Amino acid sequence: MFELIAVITGYILKATWLMLPAYIANPTAVVFGGGTPIDFGKNWKDGRRIFGDGKTFRGLIGGTICGIIIGLIQMQAPPQFSLGAFTLSAVVALSFGALLGDLVKSFFKRRLGLARGAKFPLVDQLDFVAGAWILVYIVDPKWFIDNFSFWIIITVIIFTPILHRLTNMLGFYIKLKKEPW
Numbered sequence: 001m002f003e004l005i006a007v008i009t010g011y012i013l014k015a016t017w018l019m020l021p022a023y024i025a026n027p028t029a030v031v032f033g034g035g036t037p038i039d040f041g042k043n044w045k046d047g048r049r050i051f052g053d054g055k056t057f058r059g060l061i062g063g064t065i066c067g068i069i070i071g072l073i074q075m076q077a078p079p080q081f082s083l084g085a086f087t088l089s090a091v092v093a094l095s096f097g098a099l100l101g102d103l104v105k106s107f108f109k110r111r112l113g114l115a116r117g118a119k120f121p122l123v124d125q126l127d128f129v130a131g132a133w134i135l136v137y138i139v140d141p142k143w144f145i146d147n148f149s150f151w152i153i154i155t156v157i158i159f160t161p162i163l164h165r166l167t168n169m170l171g172f173y174i175k176l177k178k179e180p181w
Helices: 002-032 057-075 088-111 123-139 141-147 150-173
Strands: none
Touching (some): 002 057, 002 088, 002 123, 002 150, 057 088, 088 123, 123 141, 123 150
């Protein structure tokens, strides 16, 4: 039983380490958000906003920079404290890709007529993971394949919604978010 717990804990730690640039970029975009919306307030051909007021240049840039800073710190970690080595291209792709995934999700939420902040179960929790993985796979496929084993991928898919819920509840509690989901 203890061996199983140790294995699961190891996967969670490694998955968290590998996803940390994306895990940091996503919530810090909220912290730095505000200002000019990425869609400049424009509507799509369906008459609905392209992304909405919640997707701003400040959030995109601030969140990406925070994710990159964390990744650069991780790149300096001594091997005995590291759970995987990073490349600069992987760090940038994880950070920016996370926010691109969130942006794509917002586009589709608007097409479905869902208001800003409306629940979109599982998609809300995994959009940034998909964006980060797709972009890092495009930019640095070797790094992705070398680091994201089947079990690490499964761990991220299971662990991220839990972590996402906890961080959103914290954001709601400290009044950075209007909804706790």
